[in-house]
Amino acid sequence: MVRILKKDTSDHRRGQLSAVETRLGYEFKDKSLLDAALTHPSVTDTKVVNYERLEFLGDRVLGLMVAENLIRSFPDVDEGELSQRLHGLVSRETCAEVAQALELGPVMRLAAGETRSGGRKNLSILGDACEAVIAALYLDGGKETVDRIILPYWLPRIKAGVRRAVLNPKSHLQEWAARQKLPAPEYEVVGREGPDHAPIFTMQLTLKGYEVLIAKGRSRQEAEKAAAVGFIERHGLDKP
Template sequence: MSGGRIQALPASATADLEATLGHVFGNRLLLTEALTHPSMGGLDRRSAGKGYERLEFLGDRVLGLVVAEWLLERFPSEPEGALARRLTALVRAEALVVVAEKIGLGAHLLLSPGEQGSQGGIKPAILADACEAVIGALYLDAGLEAAKRFIRRHWDAPLEKARAAPPQDPKTGLQEWALARGLALPLYEDIGRTGPDHAPLFQVRVTVAGFDPVTASGPSKRAAEKAAADELLRIARTR
């Protein structure tokens, strides 16, 4: 992972981040790579030919493993379906963004001028990917225990928040509500997209037989669909 032309960031540049991570990297190339957006390829001698995508791939699997094991410990009697819903909620991009913002990850990312100009350091997708990459870097530098310590420290609050009942995605909830009443599955339609590339706003409409369509917006199609489903489910349950 650390071959090629990448050159490690100096310790002084990442000391505060490493303190937050609870780990000082022995292989500083790994941390540098985890902080390097793919757009930097060829633009910076520290990061030419490198980016966080491979570490992101690994970090996604490490996060899933650690959280899955943790859920088995916390909920020893819960069935697989409920555990799966908890896992999905804890490893999705939204959860990663919360952690990335909490540790100030955006301020340490190496971004191309184009991404800097589009506020890439705070773009949710970039923050989520870089957070996974950092987890992958922790794993490669110091093993599973180092990654586990970081994950359990920063995912404890959301796990405890959902302790009372497994979280349910609004889209799943609306689908189950419709099927339980013999209705057709909800129909989602893309209405449009507005805003600049770095801050798009998607509009989605959802329809269920017997109800007026509901339109909602979000920074991604998935977010807009969830918002629309959540609102329609709220309306349906009040009838």
């Protein structure tokens, strides 16, 4: 058994974790794994461990699961297209969609400042938490548990393919703007927080005639992509 959390004495927290277990359809043997998976790095309480290490593992577990099923689902597709599909399917945006389906945002353990800034709806945070929960399931129950519980959330996306808007949202948005005879979207860093080894960038996307959109990411590129995805989703530009 992998022990990550020193202890958890909160009845309220245990109730939150139990609700997540119900939505997952799985009861953890080591509930500290799930607690850590739902704890943001902004929490500095020495009694808890955040999701960073679990996210690292979950990213790899998810990639393997999706890659295996892409190979099975598309036997005639070449490596280049498989890689492109994989990239979109394991993107932070896709993970955030699954996190929203599992209602992870309301049970995330965040610092007060992160909560006030909208952390529970932040796509980057939700995507990280989803990957961390996948790792927690893997460590607690093995790959078979991950496939049984998590794969159903990805199979429809695998079968349907990946929208181009998710694969390359900045290009998708720029081409759409050109068709509307609008200037290209402008991206500007308006904030940076966190330590030098793990910064969080706040990006502002401006497009003439539309409300400014703010998004965050762990690099300038990730923040720009998150902003483009946010604009695309806000205005329904990913619809066929």
